[in-house]
Amino acid sequence: MPDEAQPNTATSYTRKVHEQIYNYLNFKDKQDFEDAQKGFIAPLETKSLNDKGEVAWNLDKIKFLDQASAPETVNPSLWRNGQLQAITGLFKVVDGVYQVRGQGLATTILIEGKTGVVVCDTQSTIESAKAVMELYYKHRPNKPVSAIIIS
DSSP states (O other): OOSSOOOOOOOHHHHHHHHHHHHHSOTTOOHHHHHHHTTEEEOOOSEEEOTTSOEEEEGGGGGGGGSSSOOTTSOHHHHHHHHHHTOOEEEEEETTEEEEESSSSSOEEEEEOSSOEEEEOOOSSHHHHHHHHHHHHHHSOOOOEEEEEOO
16 A cells, blocks of 8 residues: 555536635735734744653644645645644744644643743644654743643
8 A cells, every 4th residue: 555645636516626725815915924924933843752762742644734725625724724723833922821832733832930830732742742752842931831731
């Protein structure tokens, strides 16, 4: 079995619906990409490893989103959302509030208090949570985690 299956071609109905989406939404407006870059501090490591040295999370798997336009079988709006989600790393939101995006399905928000850090949405694996905290502590004060919020 090949690593990557070849995609099917879109039906005429799918192409028509996607054309309507391209005409309805303003895909020339790139403001959301600029907004997604605001507050960027540092990138994520491409891969995070588990205790056995195996790859637990691999950002190279989403490199296909670098393609400017959506394949004909993919909803253009969904493709753009994926591209925005692929803007990863540590970001400053406002003073004392930071986020790490792209280490897993959740965006981890870190709120700095006087004596500790409140971590909102810790990721779904130990490896991802560890990578988030390592990136954060590499660029922010090494305060203890004082609370965890899971939303």
